[in-house]
C-alpha cells in the first residue's frame with residue numbers, strides 16, 4: 147500500500163513539500179497525529195508526480211532561503227492550479243504569497259521564538275481558538291502584502307500579515323510554526339486545515355503504518371535473507387517484529403555483546419526477546435574485539451566510528467555463519483535491519499541541511515565499505531510513535547516502555563579512555579542508580595538516566611577516616627518526548643541521596659556523585 151493508493155483507499159494522503167526545513171519530519175508527524183497519512187517530498191518534484199500520489203492536501207514547509215534570493219527554491223510550477231488544498235508554513239507561506247502576486251520583504255523585524263499572535267478575523271484556521279495566542283516564530287523575511295483574493299486573519303506586533311486564507315481556492319498560509327509544541331493551538335490549526343479546509347478523513351492509524359511498512363519491507367527484501375541488529379531496546383525490537391511479519395524465517399536477529407552493556411543485559415535479551423517473539427536469535431560475544439579496537443581512544447566521535455565499524459564486522463561474520471548453519475551455501479545475507487529512528491538521522495547530520503551533532507553509530511558511524519542493503523522501517527518515526535507501534539504489534543509493556551540505551555553503550559559514558567576496569571566501575575554504579583530509580587517508581591517519568599564516569603577527573607574524599615582520591619560519576623536523569631529536546635528530571639532529593647550513598651559506599655573507585663541539571667539544548671543527553 148503506497149500513497150499512490152487509489153481513490154477507494156481508506157485513508158487520505160497529505161504531501162509535505164520540503165524546502166529544506168528543520169521541521170519537515172515534525173510536520174509529517176503532526177499530520178499522522180491527526181490520523182492522516184503523510185509523505186515528505188522534495189520541493190523539486192514535478193507537480194505531475196505529486197498528483198500521481200493523489201494527495202488530499204499539501205503542506206509547504208519552512209526553509210532557510212529567502213524567496214527573493216536568486217537560487218531560492220520555487221513552488222513546483224502549476225501547484226496552485228491543482229485545486230488541492232494547500233497550507234504554506236513560514237518559507238512555504240512566503241513562497242506562496244510571492245508566487246500569487248503578494249509581497250515578501252526583509253523588513254528588519256525578525257521574530258525568533260515565542261511570539262504573541264492576535265487573531266483578527268474568524269476564519270477556518272483559528273476557528274474556536276482564542277483571539278490572542280502564543281505561537282513559535284523563526285523568520286527574518288515577512289509578508290507585507292497578501293495576494294489578491296486572500297484575507298489576512300492574524301498579525302503580531304512585528305508581522306502585520308501573519309496568517310492568510312483564501313477558502314474559495316483552498317489556499318492558506320501562516321508565518322509561524324504550528325508543528326512545534328510551543329505553538330499553543332498549532333495542532334488545532336492543523337486539524338482545522340486537514341479536516342475542514344481539505345476534507346481529510348481521520349482514518350490513518352498505527353495499524354495502517356504496520357501494514358504499509360510490512361509491505362515496503364517485503365518488496366525491498368524480496369525472497370532474500372536479512373539479519374537484524376537487535377539490542378534489546380524498543381527500536382530494534384519493533385523493527386525486528388515488522389520485518390519478521392514481512393519475511394518470517396528468512397530473518398535472523400543478531401545481538402552483539404560488545405562488553406559495553408549494562409549489568410544483566412545479555413541475559414535479559416536472551417530470555418525476553420526470544421520468548422516474546424519466537425524469533426531466531428544469535429548472540430555474539432565480541433567483548434575482546436571491541437575493547438581492543440577502543441583501546442587508547444578518548445575522542446567521542448572516534449569511539450562512535452569504531453563501534454559502528456566493529457558492529458558491521460560482527461554482522462558480516464554472523465551473516466556467513468547463518469548461511470552455513472542453514473546449509474545454504476551460495477546464498478548470501480544481503481540486508482541488515484536496524485532500529486534507526488528519525489532523531490538518530492538528524493543528529494548525525496542526515497536531515498536536509500542539518501548539522502552533525504554526533505554520529506550515531508548506526509547512521510553517521512557506519513563504515514564506508516558497508517556491503518549490506520539497509521532496512522530501516524522506523525527511519526521516519528519518533529520514539530513515542532515506535533512505542534505505539536510496538537504495542538500494536540503485541541510486544542509486552544516492559545519491552546515497549548524500556549528506556550533507551552545507546553548502541554555504543556558505556557563507551558560513550560566513560561569520559562576518557564575505555565578500559566575493562568572502568569567499565570566494571572561504571573556498570574556497578576549504573577546498576578545501583580537503575581535499581582533505586584525503579585524502586586522509587588520513577589521509570590516512566592524518566593526518559594533515561596545515563597550515569598557518566600569522569601574517568602580522567604579525580605577528587606579528594608574522606609572515607610573511614612582516610613583520604614581517598616577517586617572518580618566522580620554524574621547522574622543525568624532527563625525527561626523528554628522524543629530525545630530531540632529534553633529537560634533534567636526533578637528527582638526527589640531522598641532518591642538522589644540514596645543513590646549517592648549507595649554508590650559511594652558500594653563502588654570503591656567512586657567517591658563523589660554529582661547531578662547534571664542542564665536541559666537539551668544546550669546539553670545533549672549523553673555526555674559524548
Ligand SMILES: Nc1ncnc2c1ncn2[C@@H]1O[C@H](COP(=O)(O)OP(=O)(O)OP(=O)(O)O)[C@@H](O)[C@H]1O
Pocket residue numbers: 374375376377378379380381382383400401402403404483484485486490508548549550551552553554
Ligand atoms: N548490542 C547491539 N547488538 C546489535 N545491534 C545493536 C546493539 N546495540 C544497538 N544496535 C543496533 O543499533 C540501533 C540503534 O541503537 P539504539 O540504541 O538507538 O536503538 P535501540 O537499542 O533499538 O532502542 P533504544 O533507543 O530504545 O535503546 C538498534 O536499533 C540496533 O539495530
Ligand SMILES: O=c1[nH]c(=O)c2[nH+]cn([C@@H]3O[C@H](COP(=O)(O)O)[C@@H](O)[C@H]3O)c2[nH]1
Pocket residue numbers: 450493504505506507508550551552553554594629666669670671672673674
Ligand atoms: O544507538 C545510539 N547510538 C548512538 O551513537 C547514540 N548517541 C546517542 N544516543 C541516544 O540518542 C538519544 C539522544 O542522545 P543525545 O542527546 O546524547 O544526542 C539518547 O537516547 C541517547 O542515549 C545514541 N543511540
Ligand SMILES: NC(=O)CC[C@H](N)C(=O)O
Pocket residue numbers: 207208209210211212235236237238284285286287288
Ligand atoms: N523558518 C523559515 O521558513 C524561514 C523562512 C525565511 N528564510 C525567513 O527567514 O523568513
Ligand SMILES: [Mg+2]
Pocket residue numbers: 377379550551552553
Ligand atoms: Mg539502544
